Amino acid sequence: MLLPFLLALHAVTAVLLPWLVRVAGPRAFLLACLPPAATVVWVLSRAPEIVAGRPATSSIAWVPALGIDLDFRVDALALAMVLLVSGVGAVIFGYCARYFHTGERGIGRLAAVLVLFAGAMLGVVSTDNLFALFVFWELTSITSFLLIGNDDRKEQARRAATQALITTAGFGLPMLVGFILLGEIGGSYRISELVAAPPTASPWLPVALVLILAGAFAKSAQVPLHYWLPGAMVAPTPVSAYLHAAAMVKGGVYLIARLAPGFADVDPWRALVLTFGLATMLIGGWRALRQDDLKLLLAYGTVSQLGFLTLLAGAGTQVAAVAAIGALLAHGFFKSALFLTVGVIDHQAGTRSIGALSGLGRRMPVLAAAAALAAASMAGVPPMLGFVVKEAALEAFLPGHAAGMPPGAAAAVLTGVLLASILTFAYSARFVWGAFADKAAVSERRFPHPSAAFVAAPVSLAAVSLATGALAFLLDPLAQSYAAPFDAGGQPYHLALWHGPTPALGLSALVIAVGVLLFYRREGVARIQRAMPRWPDAETGYHLFVHATYAFALGVTRRLQSGSLPVYLGVILAMLLALPGARLVVVLVTGDVAAPGAGEGFRVWNSPLEGVVALLIVVTAVATVREHRRFPALILISAMGFGIAGLFALYGAPDLALTLVLVETLTTVILVFVLRRLPATFGTRPNGWGKRLTVLLCAATGTFIAVSLWLMTAARTDAPVSLGYAPRAHEAGGDNLVNLILADFRALDTFGEVVVLATAAIAVASLVLLNRRARVVEESGADPLEEEGAAGSDGEGDPAAGNGLAAGAGGTGADSGPAGEGDRS
Amino acid sequence: MNIDGERQRESRGPEGSGGAPPEGWEAPRERWLSTVVRPAFGPRSVLLEVAARLLIPAILVLSVFLLVSGHDKPGGGFAGGLVASMAYVLRYVAGGRHELAAGMPTRPERVLALGMLVACGTAVLPLLFGAPLLKTFSYEAALPVFGDVKFASFLVFEIGVFLIVVGLVLSVVSALGARMEAEEEEAKAGRERARRLRRTGGGPR
Structure with a gap:
């Protein structure tokens, strides 16, 4: 196939x-x-x-x-x-x-x-x-x-x-x-x-x-x-x-x-399809009657017709199924022909408002004839396909003819379909009148004549509507093939232009008669429409829903993203203490875990040098907390980092120590760039209860980490994975285990990490540069570096979103860097 | 912390007043770096410029050494990348943003992209030959001059990591450092323009 x-x-x-x-x-x-x-x-x-x-x-x-x-x-x-x-x-x-x-x-x-x-x-x-x-x-x-x-x-x-x-x-x-x-x-x-x-x-x-x-x-x-x-x-x-x-x-x-x-016979199906289809038909038709914009008129007409189609497609009887196939095709042909007609009018005359169009029928007779044919199909006028289909639809809901539906329901649906068909006739007539008629109160516009190829599309679609209507028996095998699974009660319905004098024919005539009346009384109809109270609008519901979602998201974000780094850190630490910390306390109290004591492999240090380095770390840590100026605090933190690198070196992990030293150095330099923009001293530091809480939280976290490390070293139950690495290292072609783990054994992890690094680099650059975008565009060509930045940050995004991000960057920019040491309490 | 570079250059001279050394006494008279130097922080300094000139090539060589020696000894792509980016940071600190721009091989985003390409390429390439993702191979060969040389394909992956780290640091430095400096200069130029306008007695109202 x-x-x-x-x-x-x-x-x-x-x-x-x-x-x-x-x-x-x-x-x-x-x-x-x-x-x-x-x-x-x-x-x-x-x-x-x-x-x-x-x-x-x-x-x-x-x-x-x-x-x-x-x-x-x-x-x-x-x-x-x-x-x-x-x-x-x-x-x-x-x-x-x-x-x-x-x-x-x-x-x-x-x-x-x-x-x-x-x-x-x-x-x-x-x-x-x-x-x-x-x-x-x-x-x-x-x-x-x-x-x-x-x-x-x-x-x-x-x-x-x-x-x-x-x-x-x-x-x-x-x-x-x-x-x-x-x-x-x-x-x-x-x-x-x-x-x-x-x-x-x-x-x-x-x-x-x-x-x-x-x-x-x-x-x-x-x-x-x-x-x-x-x-x-x-x-x-x-x-x-x-x-x-x-x-x-x-x-x-x-x-x-x-x-x-x-599934048509499964319970809520038919009730839902018929109710929603009918409501859609009526509301769409009613609203189509009062539109001034031709395209909107067609849009509401489409809503109405979609209700009709849903009704037919879901009703689940043989006649309705036959009608559904016909209606699908009929609607596709006439509605696209009408839309294309509106397109030609809009393209040539520059407007599609009923109140501004006059005399188009004389200027574009071919187009007007095609549109009239298509509208006739929509209205259900013989010999169009729309008529054939409407006959079938009316037949489908005639009480007594509709198998599997109680007569009361069938009568209600039939009444609804009749009302909607009258509305459909009225707005179809209004469309043709509005688009092509001479209107006394409207002056004619001058516009170029559309080319033949342009008009060919709506004309051909309207011709198809006519041809398939007159030759409806051609479509019948298709409809019969689809409707075959439904029980027809021995006498299947066929699509045809002429069924003889049936009740449906009478109803069609009634629809046309009342529709014509409604069209001629259009001013009265308009008055009634204006006098109707405004029903609660479905679109208002949509807007309320969207606004409620935004408001909820904003509220949640405002509460969770306060913009203060100490608060973020505090929340993280509090969670750490609340979940694993609480569990640790429980374990210690019940005694489920053996705490390693002296003599079970627990010792204070391997060499006294470690004690010296540890002392250095403790001293710098305390000094950092007590320092009021930003720059010395930064240097003290770096010193602490170097101390930790020293511990790594003493424990025989030169790779870790090397990387940590390099990272510490770079971070310090980059933080110095940021420090240029910040005041020389920390503005506010927590006092009173804030201070006590901070101290308590930090001390508790430190204790938790220390105790859990102490317990974890003794908690191993299986052989470490790393034992298997050493024999495989040579096979992989290297002797440095750390590096082999990074680049070979766990290379997928490394790969994920470098992707994160690259993403972070782009994010940092765009956050810092975004709020400059407007100026960068103005001063393009000022110097090479500027241009690079501009090209780097100039995304394709929505400008509104860009501004929002820029505002966000402005908000967080002030906090980036060493503000974590208690910039705000 | 912002010390006015232009003022430094204008008032450069051997004669000083009083006991304190004259302003700009540290500034070199020779040209050590490739552009007109305006350091990122503080006045020009001959020590810093000479050190940058002499050290940067050595640091770059060291970074490549770390990258290659990672097989058997401490080092590897990440550490090598950090060292290489340190060379650029030194260049920026000593010579300012124009010096950094002159020294960068290409835009940081390109370095990042190239790194990602290399890393992804080595990750995916084995799939084409029916091997699992990120599978590595190693070869040893005896070359006439170099002796026994080992090549493992994860070196290529490490090169990708190296490039990504360099790209990351360069883009952060050019965003946080160079960009802020440019903003400050712009603000200063704006102030000066305003002052000139006031002095000439009006401007566009």
Whole structure:
């Protein structure tokens, strides 16, 4: 099977695109069409087999031990999604070549991420493994974050991108937990196996399903998590058309449709899907009616349609499943056509506000006709695909026809769907009127005529909506293939333009009639909307949550990171005394440990010289504590360090002694650099209780260390590891054991340590230099060293974050160095 | 602790007043270092400059010796790196930041990066030949002049450590020492500019 290669082709194209865009400009998008177009060709060539019930599969082992494999399986549902993701994707990439200008900022990145997104989405819909699905799923979240925030100089774009990422990826985590639960109780991570044999006996199954639905609802912008989708409209219009109409937001619907054949009858599933889907449909439609920005109108329309799709995909009946496949395709075609239309209008006229557009229908008749067709499909007007689908949807919830649902619930859902369809008709009409009608109160704008190739994309998508509607029987085998697992009660429903005079047809006519009325009374509707009390906004909830998180983090940080080194040291020492120290006291009291006394290998010193050095250390330590001036205190501390190096030398550890001497010397010199900036004496020293506490803490810690060392020397139960080193040293090619341990036996430790060293070097340099960044940029070229520093510290980061760090560096800079000796109490 | 270097240079001269030695009496008349010397601390000192000139090559040689001798005797990459960076610190203390910049082979970040590259390379290279991570090999050969020479592949790893230590110290010195000094000079220049403006009776309002 070719699919893994097609995925790899997406990745390779994404890598090449930034370079290609630099060379060829936006025309490089035409090359970006290739991977999705190839995918469509491949999937169509396999379509007859897939529809006949023989899915195309392949598998690549990834982490077989954990059941994580790249399994791919393209069945009827996946085929529909691939057509949507790759087919619409190819059209939109072609459109991008005209939409973007040569030399616009960041197109190379945009193109690469867009193709990467197409690949990730293809992975989501074609994989058969829960973990692989999750990985692709989060890849789409991340690429969507990058695409929404493409104009990274706009704060609004950055905020919308973060909002979308936090919502979709944040709810992806419970979904992962749900996946793992489902895989563990089902005994397999292959979706096809889980759906074929659902573990209905397990009490954990409802929990897993609720968690998975949470992730799917966030991805598909269901109320109350819908707020990110209108916010995401700051992205360039082709991106909105692709991600937020055709592909990404369908991810959640896809997952629901994927799991529905197995799990729709498990208890909270149907209630959740129907409730949230219905609420989303109504709220989205209602809010779409009052938008002035055409793109926002479409965004709320998308929210409404996603509710509709969720409803159909999750309902779990044969008719609903047939309708779901049709609705997935219909929505992808008409909504991307409409978004692309808005893109053309915005690109040519420079605005997309209903209140500023007039007479566009006369200027761009072809575009207006295409948009009218697409809107008709959205509104459910025959002979568009949208109509065919809406018929099927109404049929699915007619009381008595809906198998497996109580008549009361079916009637409630049907009423909801009818209301939402009326709203949909009204806002579709409002879209066409707002974009293309002559408005008496608005003056016409002059703008250049769009090129034929630019308009071709929306026109072709609208034509597909028309063609698939008129020839709906072509899509029927696909829908039947997906809906086959559901019980049809002997008479399966078929997608077709004409079913005869059915109740659903009557309802469709009713929807259109009331919708037309609603459109003509639009001023009255607007008055009602204005008069409505403002409901608690879901977005406010998001902001409250984010603010609460920040406030909590700040509060915790402020308490834990007081900025005073003595306090930090005090906390560490207190913890040392509280945990191991307390244990040591317990051990001493109960007598579990034998304290080595004289005659059991315990002696005061090996040679009296050690006593002399120890005396030197004690004297310098006491003198350090009593010294009030910084510089002498530093020298005394260094002397103490040299004393310890002397002890090492006396014990026969020349390597340790050498390294310690060198480190002490360097530290002293570097501290002297810092001392230049600090006052000559310690400003405040602890007094009274502070002093007593400090003395007590330090004395206790010192005693603890001494006693534990004394006990540990006698506590050995096994032979030391180092005995094995000596015989192996020669084999490794050296005689210096210390060095061999560092560079050979424990080289991985050393490697980790040098990585820490390098990180510390970069951190120190950037912390010291950051607050100078602004000035360094001003005075560039002043002298060579300056420039080096500037280049070293000039990161790619967000300027706001940079300032924050600089402030932090300013705060801690004063404390770095010898302030630990009691600079603040 | 900040002693004005420029004042020192201007008032340099043999004649002194009173019993105290004249200002700048320690300053050398010959050129010992490679740039116009403005030490990091205090006045110029002939002792310091001569010592730096004579000692720095010896210290660098010692650092390489420590690096190579680490197989069998005390030393190794870490100690060698510390010694080598000490040579640069001495150069900075004696000659100031321009002297340090003149003496550095390249930017400290590059030294760090090179060290990381060498260390990572020796860590990963054995994997390509089917050996475990960080596996070492050693060879002994009898060369005509040098006698028996031993080469162990962990020497390469040690070179990486050496470079990382040098890079670390250099970047800390140029951040904490040289950078602060530059800031002080800048502040002084600002003050002088302000004074000049006041003297000429106004500036851009």
